[in-house]
Amino acid sequence: MKEYIRVIDGLPLALKIILALPGLDNLVYGIYRIAKGNFIIGVLWILLIGWVGAFIDIYTLATTNKITFLVDKMA
8 A cells, every 4th residue: 555655646746636536536546545544534535525525636736736635644
């Protein structure tokens, strides 16, 4: 899982934003949240939250170049 985090964090900003589009965001960043240690948030992101949360992820990527919303900062 650490490899997945490293790969996602190492992607160019444009590709991160493409992966944050509704539909892709659910799976890509849901698994990212699970890998970061938020299992319940990750599963909820995949099943429910990701459709609306995609816009939050796009905003945080555009402003900080990383996913920060509902991500465990310790992992």
